[in-house]
Amino acid sequence: MKSLTLLAPLLLCVTLLFSSLNVASDSAAEALAILKWKASLQSQNHSVLLSWNTSNDPNTKTSPCAWFGIHCNHADSVTKINLTGYGVKGTLHSFPFSSLPNLAELDLSINELYGIIPHNISQLSKLTYLDLSYNQFSGQIPPEISHLVHLQTLHLAGNQLNGSIPQELGQLKFLTDLAFLSGSIPSELGNMESLSEISLYHNNLSGLIPTSFGDLRHLTVARLYENQLSGPIPEEMGNLNSLVDLELCENQLNGSIPASLGSLSNLEILFLRDNLLSGSIPNEIGNLMKLSVLELDHNNLTGNLPQGICRGGSLEYFTANDNQLTGPIPQGLKNCTSLKRVYLERNRLRGNISEDLGVYPNLKFIELSDNDLYGEVSPNWGLCRSLQSLSIARNNLSGKIPAEIGNSRQIQRLDLSSNHLVGEIPKKISKLTSLLYLFLNGNQLSGSVPLELGLMSKLLHLDLSANQLSKSIPETIGNLSMSFYLNLSINRFSQRIPIQVGKLTTLVQLDLSHNMLSGEIPGEFQSLQSLETLNLSHNNLSGEIPSSLEKLRGLYTVDISYNELQGNKGLCGNARGLPPCTPFSKKGHNSNKTFLVVMFSLLSVSCLLISSIALLFAFKRKKDTDEERQSNARDEIFFSVTPLNGRKLYKEIIRATKDFEAQYCIGKGGYGNVYKAELSSGDVVAVKKFHPLHTGEMADQRQFLNEVRALVETRHRNIVKFYGFCSSAGHSFLVYKYLERGSFASVLSKNEESEKLDWNKRVNIVKGVVNALSYLHHDCSPPIVHRDITSNNILLDLEYEAHLSDFGTAKLLNPDSSNWSNIAGTYGYIAPELSYTMQVTEKCDVFSFGVLALELIVGAYPGEFLSNLSILTAESIPLNNVLDQSLSPPPPEVVNKLIFILKLAVSCLNINPKSRPTMHTVSQLVFDHI
Numbered sequence: 001m002k003s004l005t006l007l008a009p010l011l012l013c014v015t016l017l018f019s020s021l022n023v024a025s026d027s028a029a030e031a032l033a034i035l036k037w038k039a040s041l042q043s044q045n046h047s048v049l050l051s052w053n054t055s056n057d058p059n060t061k062t063s064p065c066a067w068f069g070i071h072c073n074h075a076d077s078v079t080k081i082n083l084t085g086y087g088v089k090g091t092l093h094s095f096p097f098s099s100l101p102n103l104a105e106l107d108l109s110i111n112e113l114y115g116i117i118p119h120n121i122s123q124l125s126k127l128t129y130l131d132l133s134y135n136q137f138s139g140q141i142p143p144e145i146s147h148l149v150h151l152q153t154l155h156l157a158g159n160q161l162n163g164s165i166p167q168e169l170g171q172l173k174f175l176t177d178l179a180f181l182s183g184s185i186p187s188e189l190g191n192m193e194s195l196s197e198i199s200l201y202h203n204n205l206s207g208l209i210p211t212s213f214g215d216l217r218h219l220t221v222a223r224l225y226e227n228q229l230s231g232p233i234p235e236e237m238g239n240l241n242s243l244v245d246l247e248l249c250e251n252q253l254n255g256s257i258p259a260s261l262g263s264l265s266n267l268e269i270l271f272l273r274d275n276l277l278s279g280s281i282p283n284e285i286g287n288l289m290k291l292s293v294l295e296l297d298h299n300n301l302t303g304n305l306p307q308g309i310c311r312g313g314s315l316e317y318f319t320a321n322d323n324q325l326t327g328p329i330p331q332g333l334k335n336c337t338s339l340k341r342v343y344l345e346r347n348r349l350r351g352n353i354s355e356d357l358g359v360y361p362n363l364k365f366i367e368l369s370d371n372d373l374y375g376e377v378s379p380n381w382g383l384c385r386s387l388q389s390l391s392i393a394r395n396n397l398s399g400k401i402p403a404e405i406g407n408s409r410q411i412q413r414l415d416l417s418s419n420h421l422v423g424e425i426p427k428k429i430s431k432l433t434s435l436l437y438l439f440l441n442g443n444q445l446s447g448s449v450p451l452e453l454g455l456m457s458k459l460l461h462l463d464l465s466a467n468q469l470s471k472s473i474p475e476t477i478g479n480l481s482m483s484f485y486l487n488l489s490i491n492r493f494s495q496r497i498p499i500q501v502g503k504l505t506t507l508v509q510l511d512l513s514h515n516m517l518s519g520e521i522p523g524e525f526q527s528l529q530s531l532e533t534l535n536l537s538h539n540n541l542s543g544e545i546p547s548s549l550e551k552l553r554g555l556y557t558v559d560i561s562y563n564e565l566q567g568n569k570g571l572c573g574n575a576r577g578l579p580p581c582t583p584f585s586k587k588g589h590n591s592n593k594t595f596l597v598v599m600f601s602l603l604s605v606s607c608l609l610i611s612s613i614a615l616l617f618a619f620k621r622k623k624d625t626d627e628e629r630q631s632n633a634r635d636e637i638f639f640s641v642t643p644l645n646g647r648k649l650y651k652e653i654i655r656a657t658k659d660f661e662a663q664y665c666i667g668k669g670g671y672g673n674v675y676k677a678e679l680s681s682g683d684v685v686a687v688k689k690f691h692p693l694h695t696g697e698m699a700d701q702r703q704f705l706n707e708v709r710a711l712v713e714t715r716h717r718n719i720v721k722f723y724g725f726c727s728s729a730g731h732s733f734l735v736y737k738y739l740e741r742g743s744f745a746s747v748l749s750k751n752e753e754s755e756k757l758d759w760n761k762r763v764n765i766v767k768g769v770v771n772a773l774s775y776l777h778h779d780c781s782p783p784i785v786h787r788d789i790t791s792n793n794i795l796l797d798l799e800y801e802a803h804l805s806d807f808g809t810a811k812l813l814n815p816d817s818s819n820w821s822n823i824a825g826t827y828g829y830i831a832p833e834l835s836y837t838m839q840v841t842e843k844c845d846v847f848s849f850g851v852l853a854l855e856l857i858v859g860a861y862p863g864e865f866l867s868n869l870s871i872l873t874a875e876s877i878p879l880n881n882v883l884d885q886s887l888s889p890p891p892p893e894v895v896n897k898l899i900f901i902l903k904l905a906v907s908c909l910n911i912n913p914k915s916r917p918t919m920h921t922v923s924q925l926v927f928d929h930i
């Protein structure tokens with residue numbers, strides 16, 4: 001017994017020695033082969049690959065098993081290589097395909113590998129998992145991949161592969177995930193019986209979707225959007241019992257939607273928008289009990305909407321706008337309380353909406369304009385407490401506007417224009433204190449405008465034109481101090497124009513024409529320094545034309561014709577409709593009548609989406625008419641939300657910066673320079689001047705307009721205040737509030753400044769940026785992706801409060817559409833996927849925010865942590881070691897906040913955009929924890 005117990009460990013030792021010796025040689029061969037590949041890489045000196053080295057001790061054999069990213073089996077043979085996101089740069093030409101007989105998993109995704117995928121890859125005969133996605137591979141997909149009979153996962157997305165998907169891939173039986181960037185769909189694909197996910201979106205795939213698609217019984221996700229696929233949706237797709245997500249949008253699919261799709265009992269997401277689909281929507285869609293997203297817009301669909309569309313009670317996003325749908329809103333939508341967004345505009349829907357619609361507690365946006373809907377505006381809208389936008393313009397609504405609508409306090413946009421509404425505007429509408437846009441024009445509303453209107457102090461755009469409103473214009477109108485656009489024309493307003501109109505100093509367009517207004521034009525008009533268009537025609541105004549109009553230098557068109565006004569012979573001005581202030585005016589105006597006006601709506605910036613279109617139009621228009629005019633007045637676009645009108649602001653800035661002399665330059669960016677300008681009022685502004693525009697090159701102008709659009713619509717305490725913009729004679733610039741402490745980056749770069757930025761202030765900056773981003777992503781409609789969050793774009797005021805600036809690259813996103821763009825943003829802050837996929841989402845901002853949050857803690861750009869995102873964890877960043885040393889250590893309660901921010905930052909830096917939290921979640925977490 002004793003001898004045996006002694007013998008056992010000995011035996012074990014011998015066995016171990018033997019086996020290790022035995023395997024060491026295999027292992028060494030594998031190591032050498034791998035090192036050969038390493039030697040071919042440009043990134044061989046990258047820290048991660050430093051561990052890939054030969055032992056210095058000649059007695060110990062080199063084994064790769066302890067190397068970074070490499071895993072071995074019990075026999076020390078390599079089974080897995082995972083270098084995802086390690087910055088590996090080079091080719092696969094020297095990859096040891098023939099020397100790694102046990103390699104089962106190869107993950108080289110998110111690197112900088114280029115060249116072709118060698119056909120020798122087929123020598124990795126045990127391979128089950130191959131991920132080469134997000135590199136720069138080019139050429140064809142080698143058909144030899146089909147020899148990898150054990151392959152279950154193949155990711156090739158995010159490369160520059162071309163040619164078609166090799167038919168041979170159809171021989172694979174166990175492929176579960178397929179992702180290519182280009183090619184066409186071979187019908188052999190149907191042989192891949194185990195396939196569970198197909199991601200072939202944003203390619204140049206063309207031709208038909210093969211009917212064999214219907215054989216992929218395990219498919220759960222099919223993303224084929226943004227291709228040029230044509231022909232019908234194969235009926236066989238109805239066999240895909242496991243399908244959860246079917247995305248076929250943005251193709252050229254035609255024919256009708258097959259009824260068989262109604263059999264997809266697990267389907268939650270169905271995107272068919274932007275195709276050429278015709279025929280009616282099959283009633284069988286109502287069988288999809290789990291459906292939560294149904295997007296059918298921009299097709300040529302006809303017939304009625306299916307009754308049972310929300311039978312499962314899960315429908316949240318439903319869009320079918322821009323089709324030719326008829327009939328009523330289906331009964332099934334009446335109690336569909338899950339709805340969040342409904343777009344049905346521009347169809348021919350006909351039905352009584354007071355009966356067909358119910359109460360939707362989660363509904364944020366509903367758009368029913370341009371249909372033939374009738375009935376009354378239901379008091380139920382007041383119970384839709386999440387509602388932000390309600391549009392039922394250009395239908396046949398009748399009856400009164402219910403007072404209850406005032407209960408839906410979140411509404412920002414209410415458009416009931418061009419219907420047959422009667423009665424008075426209810427006083428309670430003034431409870432909509434979030435309202436920015438109110439369109440009630442083109443109805444038969446009567447009575448007086450309620451005094452309470454003045455309570456809607458955020459209103460930017462008010463159109464009550466073409467109604468039968470009477471009595472006087474209420475003095476409270478002067479309280480709408482932020483409004484840009486005010487149209488009360490074509491009504492029966494009488495009495496004098498209230499002098500309080502003079503308080504509307506941001507007004508750009510004022511139309512009071514076609515009323516019965518009497519008395520004089522109030523002298524207070526001279527305060528309307530932002531005014532560009534004024535129409536007072538067709539009233540009973542009397543007295544002299546006030547010379548104050550002459551002082552409105554921003555005025556562009558004036559119409560005061562058809563009144564009883566006394567000519568003011570001396571009156572002149574730059575505006576159309578006023579004679580120019582030169583003694584050689586050619587046209588003799590016959591005193592008191594008709595200043596002919598070409599209504600040239602230069603600016604209606606205040607209107608949500610119309611703004612950019614209007615601006616583009618204005619730009620274009622300007623160009624078209626350049627040759628015809630000697631006067632260059634039309635080449636200029638001025639816009640100001642300051643007490644100064646746009647033109648004055650422009651002149652002041654030119655003066656204050658001595659026509660942009662270098663000494664006033666306080667910053668430089670890719671799109672231009674930033675100047676500091678002190679106005680004669682003493683106010684200091686920051687001026688972002690764009691590089692001169694080249695003729696025929698729209699990019700910069702688009703850039704400019706993007707920024708303007710985003711800025712006009714965004715108002716938030718953590719977003720830099722926008723004052724105006726000017727475009728004239730080659731200069732285009734934006735004017736912002738000047739923030740005394742400059743950018744967060746510049747504060748960090750100066751020691752004494754950076755010391756003043758103590759831990760509490762830094763925590764506060766995080767809060768501010770989170771608030772601003774959450775607002776842009778989740779409270780703006782459509783959401784705004786900033787796309788260039790960096791420490792340079794976070795400006796600090798005297799109290800070190802953060803203000804987000806530079807929407808230069810912001811782009812308004814259409815919710816749920818794919819957004820592709822040229823890379824925007826700043827190197828070092830760009831989300832990794834953006835460099836490969838060009839897909840811009842809110843999650844790109846989330847990533848950049850993560851970088852910024854780390855930067856706040858470290859006190860410098862946190863490059864060392866970002867070089868290796870795939871292994872980044874909060875634990876791998878010891879707080880005590882990384883804290884900005886220029887500050888004294890934080891007190892314990894702040895330490896907890898910093899640890900929280902660190903964790904938050906790391907979660908935002910996840911390589912996978914889907915795994916990053918949304919800014920909404922981040923803001924809730926921040927609210928709860930710091």
Ligand SMILES: *[C@@H]1O[C@H](CO)[C@@H](O)[C@H](O)[C@H]1NC(C)=O
Pocket residue numbers: 041042043044045
């Ligand atoms: C890596 O570093 C070694 C030694 O420092 C140097 O000789 C070699 O050229 C470097 N390789 C590359 C690709 O930079």
Ligand SMILES: *[C@@H]1O[C@H](CO)[C@@H](O)[C@H](O)[C@H]1NC(C)=O
Pocket residue numbers: 050051052053054066067
């Ligand atoms: C070689 O790799 C080991 C880890 O495997 C590492 O500790 C060592 O520093 C590396 N040697 C060189 C010269 O980089």
Ligand SMILES: *[C@@H]1O[C@H](CO)[C@@H](O)[C@H](O)[C@H]1NC(C)=O
Pocket residue numbers: 082083084105106107129870871
């Ligand atoms: C490779 O590593 C990354 C990050 O650690 C991980 O997400 C991924 O699943 C790994 N790949 C494989 C095939 O294990």
Ligand SMILES: *[C@@H]1O[C@H](CO)[C@@H](O)[C@H](O)[C@H]1NC(C)=O
Pocket residue numbers: 093094095096097098120
């Ligand atoms: C690939 O296989 C070819 C023969 O088919 C051979 O000539 C070549 O050396 C192999 N390359 C590698 C990297 O194994």
Ligand SMILES: *[C@@H]1O[C@H](CO)[C@@H](O)[C@H](O)[C@H]1NC(C)=O
Pocket residue numbers: 276278300302
């Ligand atoms: C839409 O359908 C109508 C007939 O219903 C047809 O005349 C029209 O050409 C179609 N439009 C498109 C874009 O297919």
Ligand SMILES: *[C@@H]1O[C@H](CO)[C@@H](O)[C@H](O)[C@H]1NC(C)=O
Pocket residue numbers: 310311312313314335336337
């Ligand atoms: C709506 O009502 C119908 C019948 O009244 C019912 O079958 C359906 O399940 C209801 N839907 C929801 C979402 O409650």
